[in-house]
Structures are given as C-alpha cells and as structure tokens.
Amino acid sequence: MNQPASAYFIEDRHDPNETHTLAVLVQNEPGVLARVIGLFSGRGYNIESLTVSETEAQKHLSRITIVTTGTPMVIEQIKHQLDRMIPVYRVVDMTLTRRSIERELAMVKVRGQGEHRVEALRLADAFRARVIDATTESFVFEITGNTDKINQFIDLMRPLGLVEVSRTGVAAIGRGPEGM
Amino acid sequence: MSDKSHDPNQMTGAAMIVRALIDHGVTDIFGYPGGAVLPIYDEIFQQSEVQHILVRHEQGAGHAAEGYARSTGKPGVALVTSGPGATNMVTPLTDALMDSIPLVCISGQVPTHLIGNDAFQECDTVGITRPCTKHNWLVRDVNDLAKVLHEAFYVATSGRPGPVLVDVPKDVQFATGTYHPPRKSDVHRSYAPRVKGDATQIRKAVALLASAKRPVIYSGGGVINSGPEATKLLRELVEVTGFPITSTLMGLGAYPASGKNWLGMLGMHGTYEANMTMHDCDVMLCVGARFDDRITGRVDAFSPGSKKIHIDIDPSSINKNIRVDVPIIGDCGNVLGDILQVFKAEAKKPDIKSWWQQIAQWRARNSLYYKKSNDVILPQHAIQSLFEATRGKDTYITTEVGQHQMWAAQFYGFEEPHRWMTSGGLGTMGYGLPAAVGVQVAHPDSLVIDIAGDASVQMTMQEMSTAVQYELPIKIFILNNQYMGMVRQWQQLLHGNRLSHSYSEALPDFVKLAEAYGAVGLQVHKPADLDGAIKEMISVKRPVLFDCRVAALENCFPMIPSGKAHNEMLLPEQANDEATAKAFAGGKALV
Missing domain, CATH: 3.30.70.260 (ACT domain)
Structure with missing residues (x-):
C-alpha cells in the first residue's frame, strides 16, 4: 500500500x-x-x-x-x-x-499584414468573432463561447500575430425554466 | 433632534457595545485598553453590570475568554485595541476556531477616515482575522452596530460554535446612533445551520447499530458543545446499547471515566484498547468528532472493516478525512435523541459478549503502565496523585500543550463535561494559565488547576499578575522536567536523539517567581512529599505556582507513530531502541 x-x-x-x-x-x-x-x-x-x-x-x-x-x-x-x-x-x-450552459467572452488582439491579416479575419468569421477595433495593421476580435472554443481560437491566432488576450472567465447558468 | 435626545435607544457606539453585552447576558469580559478602544473603556468605567478583567497581554484575554466559554457553555468575550491588540488575538481566535469555542472579540480600529493610511496602530484586522474566525465584521456606520453585535453573538453560539470578531473604528464608537435589542432579522438570511437530522439516515444508522457485532461509539467535543442534553443522551445511548465508548481529547467528560463501558481516550496517545477497538470494529458511531489526523493515524488503514456513521452539525466535516457510510447532519443532542427513540422502539440490545471479551484482552495489556519510583516523581504518578487528591471536589482542569497534556488526558478521570479545558486542534502552548484565569472568573468558588509544563507555562506566565490582581486562586501545577518534553520525545524517536533546543536552560526559580507576583510558590522533589504538597496547594486560597520536579527523561506512551495505523501502537514496555527505530521508520516527514 x-x-x-x-x-x-x-x-x-x-x-x-x-x-x-x-x-x-x-x-x-x-x-x-x-x-x-x-x-x-x-x-x-x-x-x-x-x-x-x-x-x-x-x-x-x-x-x-x-x-x-x-x-x-x-x-x-x-x-x-x-x-x-x-x-x-x-x-x-x-x-x-449536467444541464448548464457555460460561456466566456474574450477580446483578442492580433497584429499583422497581408495574407496573415486576411486569414485572421477569415477564421474570426468562422468562429463568429466580431471585429470591435481595427487599424491598418491590427484587429481586436470579440469572441463568445465555451472555454474550449475560445482556447481553440486563440491557438489559431497565435501564428497570425497574436498580441494579447483579455478573458472574462466562465459564467454559467442552468437550462430550462427553473432558477438557481 | 430634541425628540431624539429623549429616546433611550439613542446612544454612542461605545455605549451600544456595553448595552449589547448586557442584552446578551454577558457579565464578565477580558481585555486590555488602548487608543482605539478608549471610548468603550470610558463606558465600562461608568457602569457595573459588566465586569472587566484586565489581562497582561491580549493573547491572555483570548484564552481566558475561551476558558470561560468552555467551562460555562456561554460565549467568552474579549475586548482589544487596534493594531497589536488585534494581532495578539490571532492565536486565541485560531485556537477557538479549531476547537469550536464560542468567542466574541471586539476590537478597536483607527477612525474610518484613516483606514488604509498606515495610521498609528492600524492593521487590516478583518483581513488578518478572516481565516481565523467563523465570521468577522468591520462596522463603518454606527447605525449598523447593534445589528452586527447581535448577529455576532448569534453566529458565535449557533451551529458549530466558533470565534467572531467585530472591528469598530474609533469614530463609530464616538458617533451617536440608534440601538435596538436583539431580533431575528439581525442575522444573515443565508446563515441557517441545520439542527435536525434526516429521518431516513437516522433509521439507517439504527439498523446498523442494531446489527453490530463489534460496535464502538467514538465521541468528540461536539457532544459537549451541544449542551447538557447531548451528554445525557450519549450516556443513555451507551446504557441502552451496551456499546463500548471512546472519546477524543476534546470530548473527555461527556461519558464518565469511571463508567464501565469507557475505553479511555483514543488516538496518537490513546489507550491500546480504544485504538484496537476502533481498528477492529464493524460499526462505528462517530458523534461530534471530526476524524482529525491525531485520531485516525494512517488514513488508508483506518478502521478498514467498519461501517461508519457520522453525526456532525458541520457538513464540511463529513467525508473530509474519512469516507463514511451514513452521514447525519445535525446537532448531536437532537440526532442522539432521535436515534435513541427509534432504537428503543424498534431494536434490541445486540449481543456483543464476545466483543467485550476481546476488549478485555486488549485492556489486560495495561497500556498506560509506568514504573513508579521512590526516588523521583514520575509525571504520570503526579497526575494520578493530583486526581486522587481532587476526586469528589468541584474541580476544573486546564492544560498547556505537550507531554503533560497527554498525561493529564490519560491519568485524570473526567466525570462531567465542561471540566476539561485544553487546546486540542491548534495545540497552543501557553493556553492553560490564562484559560484557568477565565475558568476561575466564571467559577469563583471552584478549584481550578492548570496542569502545565515548564516550557509552556512561561509563554503566558504574565497572567499570574492578573490572577493576583483579581484574587483568582488558580493552581498552576507544573510538571517540571526541564525539557520541552514532547519536542524532545520526537527528537529522540525521529531525529537520532539530537536534542536541538529542547532543553529548558536557565529556568526561573518558580517559587521565587510566584512570590515576586504575590502568589504562593511550592516545590516538591520527592515522591514521599507529593501528596502533602498537593494538599497544601489545594488548601491555599491564593494563586499557586507548584513546581513539581519530575523524572526528566520520561516519555509519553502508548503512541501511534505518525503514519501508522491504530493496530501498530508502540506500547511502553516495547519502547526499546530497536523497536522504536523500527516503528518510526518512514514516519520522519510526518507531523
């Protein structure tokens, strides 16, 4: 033992x-x-x-x-x-x-030009991330979802010029009509 | 404004504090003045309902309040100033939290406009005491003060009792506001401790008890905290079932030591029969205890073959250290009452004759054996003599922490609850002397004895001065072996006998020290003189420092080496070097 x-x-x-x-x-x-x-x-x-x-x-x-x-x-x-x-x-x-929904919000800053910039925008669209700030060389995306989805999005942004991330942490609520 | 001046409930914050104490039936408080509590001291000066005992150090106030609480069942109250006054309370607050003692501490704070400015004698009292209180409050508005004070008393004394602290800035003490007497709405709606046990669980428990072949009842401090009814019911349950009973250090006295089903204390320095019974039992009923590591020994070998029932008012005590089969959340007294009722109606006393025969064999090992001597006083013998001399008297015992504490638990027989005050969970050296002060304040005519060690007693020795000032005839019975005995014992057992800093060099002359304080000093060296000296100590109606010179190298057995199981106890006659080395192999890293 x-x-x-x-x-x-x-x-x-x-x-x-x-x-x-x-x-x-x-x-x-x-x-x-x-x-x-x-x-x-x-x-x-x-x-x-x-x-x-x-x-x-x-x-x-x-x-x-x-x-x-x-x-x-x-x-x-x-x-x-x-x-x-x-x-x-x-x-x-x-x-x-087992009946709860979890969501997190993240703001993701990506800096880049040319093909990287286009790819970042394309992926953001696929993940339903919104552009909330833009310059000629950067975007800030807003993305909502569960933790896995956000992790995945951040991983994809990394080679495309990820600068920084701000995340809210998880909020959760139960499904159905009943309150907590 | 003029209307309000006639309202008797309009008063200053300081007056509210004294008024709330009176409304909660507080007659004695322990404290030490300072800048941030002067308005409260001014109020105390102008009334006579609450007696204030001036200690010599805030830690003394805390332990005295603990002793007061444990010997009466009422909350103990301490009053301290900001900064160092509050930080000196950290030890007693933690002690009370670990041992579930109801304690209300009121601390002064710098004025609200100075909070956060590193003002003189400022500290973040609620921040510092948050993890060592059941709850604490900083009161910023005098109109919240009455509510907070009433809630503080309720939280300290209800559910699993514990210490609370109310921090009151000086400007709030001076400000005038509206007081109200205690009312139900003063308490957080989120706080509602569960008192009544679940009926289905109680039935399950009774079924287990009724079918037991090798049962044991393991009781703890929760039974004593629950009140006199719980003690009565526990004794009745033992009677009705015929089960053997053991108890933790904290629970001594709930079942009388002279009772025929009593196995003695269990755990690290418990008796062989208590620990073997725990190890081999098939049904264990744990009442108001928490499977602490000093009780369980090695957790993965703890009572491997038993179904366990656990009654506790605190749900977080359930399944914390040991998984149990039937948890019952509720007040010990309440649940014991329900169990008894169902047991009497539906079950009959199981036949456990062969179990008792087995226990008799374990008892015959005589695990508390020690060899008496005519030349030196054995510490065990000193406790036994003290017990014999005080038997039948109205006696309260407090202790410090160490070997003397364990010997007191092993050799002093407690017949009633609330008679035994010891620092169990935190293990606070220096607890016993101020605790004795608190007990004596609560019971002025009783015999109050602090069984002490020469090292522990020096930690709070200054409270002798308090005892002398208030004519509290406490007896400090020092088992003086000139060592920090328990530290030395572990160094001998686990650290190759290298006695690093455990020898009490330059001990004071305790007799002269007593005299310097204006108390009585007694000293005894020879076993033949012991009984006479104890008699003298008891007959003196003044504080006494009793310097009992005992065998220096005696160690405390039996013992479960740390990291070992209940059935791997080291008995006194086996404790030779080789057996000891083997028993303790691998346990060095453990506490």
Whole structure:
C-alpha cells in the first residue's frame, strides 16, 4: 500500500482530478470575495477561473462562478466549505446538474499584414468573432463561447500575430425554466 | 433632534457595545485598553453590570475568554485595541476556531477616515482575522452596530460554535446612533445551520447499530458543545446499547471515566484498547468528532472493516478525512435523541459478549503502565496523585500543550463535561494559565488547576499578575522536567536523539517567581512529599505556582507513530531502541 505523504493529506490519490463549475450566490458585502478566494488559497484548492458580479442589486446579491479542479472528495469539500460561509446563500455544482450552459467572452488582439491579416479575419468569421477595433495593421476580435472554443481560437491566432488576450472567465447558468 | 435626545435607544457606539453585552447576558469580559478602544473603556468605567478583567497581554484575554466559554457553555468575550491588540488575538481566535469555542472579540480600529493610511496602530484586522474566525465584521456606520453585535453573538453560539470578531473604528464608537435589542432579522438570511437530522439516515444508522457485532461509539467535543442534553443522551445511548465508548481529547467528560463501558481516550496517545477497538470494529458511531489526523493515524488503514456513521452539525466535516457510510447532519443532542427513540422502539440490545471479551484482552495489556519510583516523581504518578487528591471536589482542569497534556488526558478521570479545558486542534502552548484565569472568573468558588509544563507555562506566565490582581486562586501545577518534553520525545524517536533546543536552560526559580507576583510558590522533589504538597496547594486560597520536579527523561506512551495505523501502537514496555527505530521508520516527514 502507498504510504500517504502526510497524515494531513486528505486526498485519495487514486481518484483522478475532475473539473467542476460552481455557481455561488452570495450577499454582496465588503470582503465577501476575499473570503471565497481566501478559502481556496488557505485550503490549497485550485481556481481555474473566477467570475463575479452583482446580479440582483436590490437584494444585494452577487453571483460568483468558479471553475475548479480536484478529486471528487475535494470537490465535495469545496462545496461544503463554501456553503458554510455566513454570507453564502447557495452553492450549485453546475457540472453535476449536467444541464448548464457555460460561456466566456474574450477580446483578442492580433497584429499583422497581408495574407496573415486576411486569414485572421477569415477564421474570426468562422468562429463568429466580431471585429470591435481595427487599424491598418491590427484587429481586436470579440469572441463568445465555451472555454474550449475560445482556447481553440486563440491557438489559431497565435501564428497570425497574436498580441494579447483579455478573458472574462466562465459564467454559467442552468437550462430550462427553473432558477438557481 | 430634541425628540431624539429623549429616546433611550439613542446612544454612542461605545455605549451600544456595553448595552449589547448586557442584552446578551454577558457579565464578565477580558481585555486590555488602548487608543482605539478608549471610548468603550470610558463606558465600562461608568457602569457595573459588566465586569472587566484586565489581562497582561491580549493573547491572555483570548484564552481566558475561551476558558470561560468552555467551562460555562456561554460565549467568552474579549475586548482589544487596534493594531497589536488585534494581532495578539490571532492565536486565541485560531485556537477557538479549531476547537469550536464560542468567542466574541471586539476590537478597536483607527477612525474610518484613516483606514488604509498606515495610521498609528492600524492593521487590516478583518483581513488578518478572516481565516481565523467563523465570521468577522468591520462596522463603518454606527447605525449598523447593534445589528452586527447581535448577529455576532448569534453566529458565535449557533451551529458549530466558533470565534467572531467585530472591528469598530474609533469614530463609530464616538458617533451617536440608534440601538435596538436583539431580533431575528439581525442575522444573515443565508446563515441557517441545520439542527435536525434526516429521518431516513437516522433509521439507517439504527439498523446498523442494531446489527453490530463489534460496535464502538467514538465521541468528540461536539457532544459537549451541544449542551447538557447531548451528554445525557450519549450516556443513555451507551446504557441502552451496551456499546463500548471512546472519546477524543476534546470530548473527555461527556461519558464518565469511571463508567464501565469507557475505553479511555483514543488516538496518537490513546489507550491500546480504544485504538484496537476502533481498528477492529464493524460499526462505528462517530458523534461530534471530526476524524482529525491525531485520531485516525494512517488514513488508508483506518478502521478498514467498519461501517461508519457520522453525526456532525458541520457538513464540511463529513467525508473530509474519512469516507463514511451514513452521514447525519445535525446537532448531536437532537440526532442522539432521535436515534435513541427509534432504537428503543424498534431494536434490541445486540449481543456483543464476545466483543467485550476481546476488549478485555486488549485492556489486560495495561497500556498506560509506568514504573513508579521512590526516588523521583514520575509525571504520570503526579497526575494520578493530583486526581486522587481532587476526586469528589468541584474541580476544573486546564492544560498547556505537550507531554503533560497527554498525561493529564490519560491519568485524570473526567466525570462531567465542561471540566476539561485544553487546546486540542491548534495545540497552543501557553493556553492553560490564562484559560484557568477565565475558568476561575466564571467559577469563583471552584478549584481550578492548570496542569502545565515548564516550557509552556512561561509563554503566558504574565497572567499570574492578573490572577493576583483579581484574587483568582488558580493552581498552576507544573510538571517540571526541564525539557520541552514532547519536542524532545520526537527528537529522540525521529531525529537520532539530537536534542536541538529542547532543553529548558536557565529556568526561573518558580517559587521565587510566584512570590515576586504575590502568589504562593511550592516545590516538591520527592515522591514521599507529593501528596502533602498537593494538599497544601489545594488548601491555599491564593494563586499557586507548584513546581513539581519530575523524572526528566520520561516519555509519553502508548503512541501511534505518525503514519501508522491504530493496530501498530508502540506500547511502553516495547519502547526499546530497536523497536522504536523500527516503528518510526518512514514516519520522519510526518507531523
């Protein structure tokens, strides 16, 4: 049997890591984001992506969407640890519901001339990316989609003169008529 | 304006704080003044309902409040100033978080317009204490203060109890606003701890218990936190089922040490019978404990053949370290009541005679054995003598952290909850002396003893001065072996006997030190003098420093070497060099 590296080591090492998207509904009050982020860093959890904004101003509610990775046991822990925080209303594992839509927005700056420029525009069209800024030697594209689509688009832009990328991180919502 | 001046609920922020304390039934607080809390101290000066105990260091205030809380079941309250006052509270707050102790800390802050300016005695108190409190608040508007204070008391004491901190800038303390008494709407709607256990899960648990052949009940501090009803129900459950019971360090006293089903404490320095019972059981009922690494030992070899039931009010405790089969989220007392009801109605006491026979064989190994001496006092013997001398008395025990703490847990028998105050999760050296101060404030006529080590006790020794000032007759019973005993034990076992910085050189003369503080100093060297000296210590109605000189090189056994399983305990008679080297092989990297 493998000896665990430490008695504190809680993960079952044989379980593979999974990626989960969590939607966290919180009271929008000072420090709430610091609490959530502090939980992740303090307990050694991963944050792949984090998006936060107030969603219901009159009720002071914010929605935080976190993409995290870990073994099933760790993911379970993360949800419980989030849920027990005082200003947290609900934690929903969007990945487990299997009925959620995830979107991300990216702005991609590409610099180039001649054939590269034409190719970039052609690919942008195929990916339904919009041109939101242009000069004679550059474009800024706006692209929306799931993380994979955006990664793929960025990879394609790289040889065509990719300058920089700004991404929002993942936002997620459930399908169907029911709210969270 | 003129109307408002007659409104009794119009008051300053500082007055609101004192008023809220009174409204929450607080009679004693522990604190230390400073610039950013002067308005609050001014209010304290002008009233007599809340007694303020002046400590000598803010850490002392925190631990005293913890001792007060754990011995009464009520929240402990500490009041400290901004900057260093707040940072000195970090240790007690973390300690209370780890051990689920209800603590309300009020800290002063620099005026709101100076926050962020690196003002004198400014620090980001809510930022620093965020990970070491259950929740904390910075109050920027005096009209929010009443609500926040009431919520603070509710959060600290409800669900899984814990420490909270309210940071109040000085201008908010001076400002006038509207106070209101506690009301339900003061609490976040998002905070609603679950108290009642799920009925289906409870039925599953009862079915498992009723079919058990080799059961064990493993209880923890949650039972004590839940209140006297939970303790009563736990004892009844043991009676009704006839099951053996063990407990964590935090849970001692929930089931009486003299009870016939008692196995002793489990875990790293638990008894052989408790750990073997845990390892070989087929059904485990964990009540209000959290499968901490000091309990489980090696996790992949922890009680491999058992079905596990886990009752806990905190869902994040479930499946954190050990996967369980029947989790029940709820308050221990509430769930135990439901389990008992279903068990009594639908199940009968399982026949576990052969299990008890097996346990009797483990007990016969006498794992707490030590060899007494006529020449030197063995630390175990000192604790046993102390226990005998205080048996039947109204006694509260606190400890520091180290070997003496483990010996106290092994050799002092606790019959009731709330009688045992020790830093379990965080392992804070220096906890015991200020905790004893807090316990004595709560129970002025009781016998309060801090079982201490010579190294730990020096960490918060200054609180002797507090004890003398308030005529708190605490007894500091120092097992003086002139070492940081537990550090040395690990160096002997894991680091080739290289005793790096674990020898207490230049120890003070504790008798003279006691006298310098205006307390009583006693010293004993010989086993023959021990009982008489303990008697004298108990009869003195003043604070006592008791310097009990014990065998210097005695180590704490039995022991589960770190990284090993419950059935790989090292017993005292086996602890020769060779066996020790073998037992600890590979465990060096572990804590």
